[in-house]
Amino acid sequence: MADLEYREMQEVLRKHDFHFKKKYGQNFLIKPDLLHDIVDGAEVTDEDTVVEIGPGVGSLTRVLADRAKQVYAIEVDEKLIPILDETMAGYDNVTIINEDVLKADLTDIFAQGRVKVVANLPYYITTPIIMGLFEKNVPVDSITVMVQKEVADRMQVGPGTKDYGALSLAVQYYAKPEIVANVPPNCFMPRPKVGSAVIKLTRYEKPPVEVHDERLMFRLIRASFNQRRKTLSNAVKNFSGF
Secondary structure (H helix, E strand, C coil): CCCCCHHHHHHHHCCCCCCCCCCHHCEECHHHHHHHHHHHCCCCCCCCCCECCCCCHHHHHHHHHHHCCEEECCCCCHHHHHHHHHCCCCCCCCHHHHHHCCCCHHHHCCCCCEEEEECCCHHHHHHHHHHHHHHCCCCEEEEEEEHHHHHHHHHHHHCCCCCCCHHHHHHHEEEEEEEEEECCHEEEECCCCCCCEEEEEEECCCCCCCCCHHHHHHHHHHHHHCCCCCHHHHCCCCCCCC
């Protein structure tokens, strides 16, 4: 089916008297080419089940549905559900779920085999969602998400750079990060104040290092980076794990 064009998006939002909510960090993508770049970067095929977090009005959902075997679109804002029902009419491989992804039980979805997460994430829940999926050992093949540019940079940088920190180590323990595209503010409605980036996190079958106690390791990492100006020994001196 056809992409959801900007004019169609405006019309459906007006029809349903929709108002953007700051608390949900809503910024909808309005560039069709970029939507295809995201799906290309995620390498979605007709064998994949895709979980989309925050589908908004369904712009990315349509592109995903044209490529994937099945799409589960999880949207917390109940005001967007009738809009999604309208924009996704005609797609029999899309299931719309009105839940908070941080609280939803996705066990049955991820039990279906090869699953990829693709999303234009609200900035305020980027890290909780990504780390939640990794730390709970959800069997996800990859996570391809639109995030704030500086967060994407922190996820993929290596040691010796100013952006390298606890998030870098945590993400790179679980997955190989790759920035797929940089996205300026004019690609969204409404426009955010900062730049964005699409980053793909391809999960390792096994972490690159063997760790006996992951929880202890991450507590040590956080303690180390919380006080960068101190030596490692002083940073963890009061750490209860030692």
